[in-house]
Amino acid sequence: MARSGPKRGDSRGETRGAILDATVGSLAELGFSGTSARAVAQRAGVAPGGVFYHFGSMDDLLTEVFATCLDRRIARLRAAVDVPRSGLPTAFAQAVRDEFAHPESRALLELVVGAIDSPLLAARVREGTDQAFAFTREVVELLLADSPMAGLLPLDLVAQVAASAFFGLGVMALVGADVDVDGMTDLVGVLLMFLGGDWPVPTGGQDPPD
Structure with missing residues (x-):
């Protein structure tokens, strides 16, 4: 009779998942400098050597955390903008607000900063930057689909500027600067109208009155 219960492979996957989640939590709460193998292991409830057993090194772990958080x-974001076209600006604005508040966003910022001293992590961050630019271009194309400017603007550059602005605001928030997320999303609405998209302007996360 076959034994019931989780298989060994399943347990290993659960442990890896717990370590990944613990690393995200540590990065979000303690920052890059406070995220040691010991801190992660304690948070994940595994032996101190468990991090190295499952991931080989802290650099390998942090690289996988970056890829996981970015994906x-x-x-x-892709799910957030999968709405009727008339609802895109409001959905996009809310998605930006949600991302600023998400612990994985803080973890991503900490990893980008920490990548300065880790060639392995830096290489993955560069790949992630290209991935983020490509996705942002998809969103820009959706937002400007009916704009007469869509065929005139360098959309790759627009996507890079938009993604860089989002990252830059995140860094400002990371160091404690005041970041006006609502103002930024309102500005996006104004720019879309200026560029020829027939969009309502978001107002602090609320739909404008009729």
């Missing part, structure tokens, strides 16, 4: 962020 999840893009999936969240």
